[in-house]
Amino acid sequence: MATTTEQPSVTIRIPTPLRSYTNNQSIVEVDGATVQAALTDLIDTYPALKPHLYHDTGDLRSFVNIYVGDEDIRYLDGPQTALEEDAEVSIVPSIAGG
Amino acid sequence: MATPTPSAPPALSTAEVQRYGRHLTLPKVGKAGQEKLKASSVLIVGAGGLGSPAAMYLAAAGIGRIGLVDFDTVETSNLQRQLLHGTSDVGRPKLASARDRLKDLNPHVEVVLHETRLTSENALGIVEGYDIVADGTDNFPARYLINDACVLTGTPNAYASIFRFEGQVSVFATPEGPCYRCAYPEPPPPGLVPSCAEGGVLGILPGLVGTLQATEVIKMLLGIGDPLIGRLLLIDTLPMTFRTLKIRQNPDCPVCGDHPTQTELIDYEAFCGLPPENGTDDTMHNVPETTVTALHARREAGTSPFVLDVRKPREAEIAALGADQLIPVDELPDRLDELKATKDDEIVIHCRSGARSAKATQLLLDHGYTDVKNLAGGILAWSEEIDSSVPQY
Numbered sequence: 001m002a003t004t005t006e007q008p009s010v011t012i013r014i015p016t017p018l019r020s021y022t023n024n025q026s027i028v029e030v031d032g033a034t035v036q037a038a039l040t041d042l043i044d045t046y047p048a049l050k051p052h053l054y055h056d057t058g059d060l061r062s063f064v065n066i067y068v069g070d071e072d073i074r075y076l077d078g079p080q081t082a083l084e085e086d087a088e089v090s091i092v093p094s095i096a097g098g
Numbered sequence: 099m100a101t102p103t104p105s106a107p108p109a110l111s112t113a114e115v116q117r118y119g120r121h122l123t124l125p126k127v128g129k130a131g132q133e134k135l136k137a138s139s140v141l142i143v144g145a146g147g148l149g150s151p152a153a154m155y156l157a158a159a160g161i162g163r164i165g166l167v168d169f170d171t172v173e174t175s176n177l178q179r180q181l182l183h184g185t186s187d188v189g190r191p192k193l194a195s196a197r198d199r200l201k202d203l204n205p206h207v208e209v210v211l212h213e214t215r216l217t218s219e220n221a222l223g224i225v226e227g228y229d230i231v232a233d234g235t236d237n238f239p240a241r242y243l244i245n246d247a248c249v250l251t252g253t254p255n256a257y258a259s260i261f262r263f264e265g266q267v268s269v270f271a272t273p274e275g276p277c278y279r280c281a282y283p284e285p286p287p288p289g290l291v292p293s294c295a296e297g298g299v300l301g302i303l304p305g306l307v308g309t310l311q312a313t314e315v316i317k318m319l320l321g322i323g324d325p326l327i328g329r330l331l332l333i334d335t336l337p338m339t340f341r342t343l344k345i346r347q348n349p350d351c352p353v354c355g356d357h358p359t360q361t362e363l364i365d366y367e368a369f370c371g372l373p374p375e376n377g378t379d380d381t382m383h384n385v386p387e388t389t390v391t392a393l394h395a396r397r398e399a400g401t402s403p404f405v406l407d408v409r410k411p412r413e414a415e416i417a418a419l420g421a422d423q424l425i426p427v428d429e430l431p432d433r434l435d436e437l438k439a440t441k442d443d444e445i446v447i448h449c450r451s452g453a454r455s456a457k458a459t460q461l462l463l464d465h466g467y468t469d470v471k472n473l474a475g476g477i478l479a480w481s482e483e484i485d486s487s488v489p490q491y
Contacts, residue, residue: 015264016261016262016264016334017261017262017292017297026334026336026337052290061286062283063282063284063285063286065281065282067343070341070342070343070344071343071344072343072344072345072346075344075346090332090341090343092330092332092343093286093291094238094241094281094282094285094286094291095259095260095261095264095266095291096235096236096237096238096240096241096259096261096291097147097236097259097260097293097297097299098144098146098147098148098233098234098235098258098259098260098294098304
């Protein structure tokens with residue numbers, strides 16, 4: 001039922017390595033009908049995140065995995081994956097500590 | 099598997115039957131399962147935070163042969179989380195204290211020590227001698243190297259990694275499931291994700307995550323339960339949430355895909371954007387250097403250069419050598435105008451070990467500062483050679 005003006009409200013889970021760019025918020029509420037729109041809304045609020053998520057070319061960085069629910073958006077519709085109200089988007093970075 | 103079969107696998111001695119009693123009475127394990135464990139071998143790469151609980155529990159559980167790969171010596175700052183090693187082990191090779199600890203936990207286990215850095219040259223030879231690998235290393239080149247070696251040798255990899263308060267666990271490189279590259283096709287650029295030394299890590303975290311890793315090893319060896327194949331377990335200890343996400347096998351994966359383009363091991367330092375012959379995430383740059391001895395002498399003589407600390411403020415609270423100014427290396431590009439030294443001043447830059455300061459040295463040289471030197475060895479060398487009251491961390 002989303003219209004062009006009313007986008008679904010979704011949550012984005014921010015992993016520890018990126019929380020220093022989101023004022024230490026681990027969950028951020030944003031609006032967006034697609035993953036791309038939701039991430040754009042996130043970056044509008046926290047611009048310092050942008051270089052960590054996107055290449056200069058505007059493509060998502062390949063070491064950052066984006067999930068909707070428990071599914072990788074690479075196996076959905078990529079950044080154009082549609083989001084429903086209350087969808088949960090997770091940013092999952094690779095970590096290597098041992 | 100319910101009926102014990104008089105065995106091809108090695109029989110348990112009386113001492114072993116007594117030791118493993120709680121396994122022998124456990125449904126899905128029993129005598130046959132315990133004999134399987136005895137006939138099994140596991141290679142644990144990294145005798146550190148994750149490797150400690152993994153190795154100790156796997157030894158206690160009666161794995162027949164445990165291989166350990168490490169080349170470090172025990173440091174005091176390891177003891178907050180690496181329980182293989184004790185206070186009296188500081189300065190010893192990690193493998194020496196690990197062997198002592200494991201043999202004490204369970205003398206029936208054969209402990210094989212590989213005191214080397216895992217490299218593209220030796221990895222296949224080491225990995226193929228084991229049934230399963232448990233990757234507990236601490237850097238991206240090693241992660242990709244181990245993944246590729248596991249895929250190429252057909253050895254499942256019980257994978258775990260940690261950062262600050264979070265962990266990730268999965269099982270990679272099984273015939274039916276994805277590999278690490280399917281989940282993470284490319285590493286992050288060097289320096290983006292801080293190491294545990296820079297970023298800190300909750301001491302308990304590897305205890306939690308390493309035991310999960312060992313659990314996956316045991317399940318696969320016994321053939322019970324559902325290992326984390328095609329699933330990535332995310333652990334966040336602050337809210338204490340455990341979630342699993344799906345990981346699919348990527349048909350285009352260069353190593354495990356339908357048409358692999360990479361059929362041998364490569365240069366993983368280069369793949370991860372690091373200079374060659376450097377297996378740690380301490381990027382060494384070829385920049386002008388000075389030593390702690392030289393800096394100390396200059397200070398004693400009253401002719402000290404300008405000293406810039408490029409660590410995080412939190413680190414400076416732990417240990418400092420009296421720098422004139424602190425600007426963290428990742429903020430330096432945006433804060434050059436705050437630098438209280440001119441382009442003609444003599445500047446010495448330091449960090450903890452000399453890696454980040456090398457990067458900062460290059461940055462200042464690139465911006466027209468003429469006399470900039472990296473303090474080789476950083477705080478660690480200062481503590482070692484000049485002032486032992488400055489703690490190493």
